[in-house]
């Protein structure tokens with residue numbers, strides 16, 4: 001006999017609906033699973049058989065064929081276990097199929113018949129809802145996450161037999177959506193940072209307009225400390241961003257299943273030993289890299305000069321386009337990649353170049369090698385290049401630190417509100433929109449002409465500086481971008497300009 005149960009599967013972080021067709025027919029007892037399952041899905045027989053037996057059901061003594069359609073698409077993970085088990089029970093007349101209309105089942109089976117939650121529940125559920133499914137049977141532990149999909153009826157079962165009892169006309173608990181994560185601070189506040197006014201200003205501009213930042217300074221000046229406080233001045237995720245970020249983190253297995261929407265922006269600080277695929281994504285099945293895991297939040301590259309140049313170069317295109325395309329023989333995937341980049345590095349290998357009291361021991365050759373490690377095009381994309389000097393004793397011993405993250409965040413929110421009518425953050429304004437919202441007066445034109453003619457600034461660098469100037473004006477609540485704002489924006493590219501002149 002034939003049965004048919006709807007379910008869904010993941011590939012990378014993408015979910016798609018799957019029809020699980022089961023045929024129980026003549027032939028030697030056995031099980032064949034077809035439809036490009038990956039190893040975890042292929043092993044489902046080893047889970048489904050004991051789960052059926054330990055739940056008190058009859059094991060079919062004929063040949064069972066399970067087809068996961070569409071057969072041409074690879075499927076990853078164990079979420080299909082539940083549908084296979086239900087399909088077998090229906091095909092062997094141990095359960096009726098009537099209640100499965102517009103209903104899907106997702107879940108992994110433990111050998112004792114318990115249903116386990118699966119990674120990517122939100123993505124799986126959303127794709128089923130879009131395909132017309134009105135009701136979902138799933139593991140109780142994952143149900144609050146599945147119930148985030150508005151309008152879907154989610155029935156939570158702890159064990160396989162409970163779902164079968166429901167098929168036979170019994171009751172199952174209807175799950176409520178999990179509450180969103182708290183939007184509390186991680187406890188790291190800008191108030192703890194002493195001095196470093198320029199770097200604090202840069203954090204505020206970065207958070208307000210979405211501009212990438214680089215901190216350069218001697219060891220122990222507070223670069224890492226500042227960078228880690230960037231999420232604290234960013235607003236909470238917008239509702240649609242929250243869904244996208246939660247879906248991605250759930251599918252990447254970074255969140256315990258069953259939790260609600262994320263509110264805090266992600267902060268990823270990968271070590272420089274990570275591979276290129278680890279940074280931008282890759283592999284088969286394709287996995288999102290740290291850049292995508294930071295989507296909607298912050299990617300912190302500490303000790304920037306230690307990252308392999310090829311990895312940094314691979315960031316260039318995704319940073320511009322906001323997504324990463326991974327193409328493999330086994331299938332392609334597109335990952336979102338809109339993260340705010342914050343980088344930190346020392347000015348030279350020994351770390352003390354430019355320090356007022358300590359001597360730098362690096363040779364000119366050391367300096368040249370060091371400067372060559374960070375590629376120019378990557379540096380070009382870091383709009384706020386800030387020198388973070390060593391603290392003076394007065395700054396260090398001052399009674400209080402600076403302003404708190406909370407009050408800085410309030411200004412960031414106001415500046416973001418002003419950008420809302422433009423439809424995008426300033427860092428992503430198109431050139432046409434930039435011309436419209438950032439018209440220059442004579443003094444502003446003169447400043448830009450100087451930066452290009454004398455400073456050798458590239459066209460892209462000019463446009464990027466203008467976007468920063470727009471954000472500075474927004475923070476000040478100004479409609480026009482005055483020469484003063486342009487001068488401030490240009491000053492933030494000083495490190496790059498110095499590098500150009502020192503290389504000559």
Ligand SMILES: Nc1ncnc2c1ncn2[C@@H]1O[C@H](COP(=O)(O)OP(=O)(O)OP(=O)(O)O)[C@@H](O)[C@H]1O
Nearest residue numbers: 192193194195196218219220221222223224225226
């Ligand atoms: N501006 C500052 N205000 C308060 N404390 C600071 C400041 N700068 C450094 N510190 C103290 O020094 C510690 C080290 O700072 P941090 O790790 O940020 O330095 P860094 O600039 O990243 O150094 P490195 O170049 O070695 O990575 C901090 O945890 C903090 O205790």
Ligand SMILES: [Mg+2]
Nearest residue numbers: 223224302344
């Ligand atoms: Mg550091």
